[in-house]
Amino acid sequence: MPPWITTAALVLTAVVLLSAYVSWRAGRLDRLHxxxxxxxxxxxxxxxxxxxxxxxxxxAPALEPASAVLLGDAAARARRAHGAERAERxxxxxxxxxxxxxxxxxxxxxxxxxxxxxxxxxxxxxDDLVAEVESAAKRVMLARRFYNDAVAGIRxxxxxxxxxxxxxAGRAPMPEFFEMDDEPPVTAPP
Numbered sequence: 802m803p804p805w806i807t808t809a810a811l812v813l814t815a816v817v818l819l820s821a822y823v824s825w826r827a828g829r830l831d832r833l834h835x836x837x838x839x840x841x842x843x844x845x846x847x848x849x850x851x852x853x854x855x856x857x858x859x860x861a862p863a864l865e866p867a868s869a870v871l872l873g874d875a876a877a878r879a880r881r882a883h884g885a886e887r888a889e890r891x892x893x894x895x896x897x898x899x900x901x902x903x904x905x906x907x908x909x910x911x912x913x914x915x916x917x918x919x920x921x922x923x924x925x926x927x928d929d930l931v932a933e934v935e936s937a938a939k940r941v942m943l944a945r946r947f948y949n950d951a952v953a954g955i956r957x958x959x960x961x962x963x964x965x966x967x968x969x970a971g972r973a974p975m976p977e978f979f980e981m982d983d984e985p986p987v988t989a990p991p
Contacts (some may be wrong), residue, residue, distance in 0.1 A: 905986035
């Protein structure tokens with residue numbers, strides 16, 4: 802067999818293997834971008850849910866007026882920042898987290914809300930508002946963690962030389978981390 806056939810076969814095999822690897826890598830980048838978009842949608846939903854629950858808490862009659870105004874204002878700002886620039890939204894959500902922690906740390910809050918809800922539950926079947934607020938805050942923390950992990954994964958995948966050289970990410974923008982204060986509130990002991 803002539804040596805050029807062996808050389809051609811080796812070159813063809815190398816091209817096929819390289820093409821398969823590049824195709825796999827491009828598919829992986831696409832899946833990672835989809836994961837980032839899905840994680841951001843989950844984070845957005847968790848943030849909207851948290852602001853809705855906090856507005857419900859702010860409207861509770863058992864809450865003292867100053868706390869109600871503080872929570873209502875912070876939740877309204879977070880809602881308005883929903884379509885704004887990322888930095889503005891991060892700031893508004895961080896402010897809501899801090900306000901929520903400050904109000905939830907007030908002694909006797911859970912008991913006052915629980916007593917008020919117990920009276921309403923006898924009439925209409927109310928929910929435990931404090932537990933709902935804590936749950937919504939924890940979901941925000943988890944959703945942000947998942948989103949930032951997905952962003953870290955795509956940034957690492959896009960940092961490779963081959964990805965940059967062949968522009969395998971296409972025109973997709975580089976995703977940014979969502980930086981906010983997401984520490985969940987701790988209810989004060991009675």
